[in-house]
Amino acid sequence: MADANIRIPEEAKDRLAAIAAAEGLSLRAYLARLAETLLTPAERAERAERARAALQDWNGYAPTPSEQQELDTELDRRLAEARGR
Numbered sequence: 001m002a003d004a005n006i007r008i009p010e011e012a013k014d015r016l017a018a019i020a021a022a023e024g025l026s027l028r029a030y031l032a033r034l035a036e037t038l039l040t041p042a043e044r045a046e047r048a049e050r051a052r053a054a055l056q057d058w059n060g061y062a063p064t065p066s067e068q069q070e071l072d073t074e075l076d077r078r079l080a081e082a083r084g085r
Helices: 010-022 027-036 041-059 065-084
Strands: none
Touching: 010 027
8 A cells, every 4th residue: 555645733643643652553554544434525425315315214204405404503503502511
């Protein structure tokens, strides 16, 4: 596997290296594992669409775009409230 150079602030590199070391990994191994566990925006959208389809198949739940926006707004409000505690 070819290596790549990535430029990040020294503080970020040091933090990631400390996290990796605490898990018994090199920074290289930690970043490779991290990349394998995170989803791209396209993967997240695909997974969300599959979840919506499964929910609709299971119980017929199919919110309209405006209902979805209202639910998203309410979730954002609740998350902000929880962070403020």
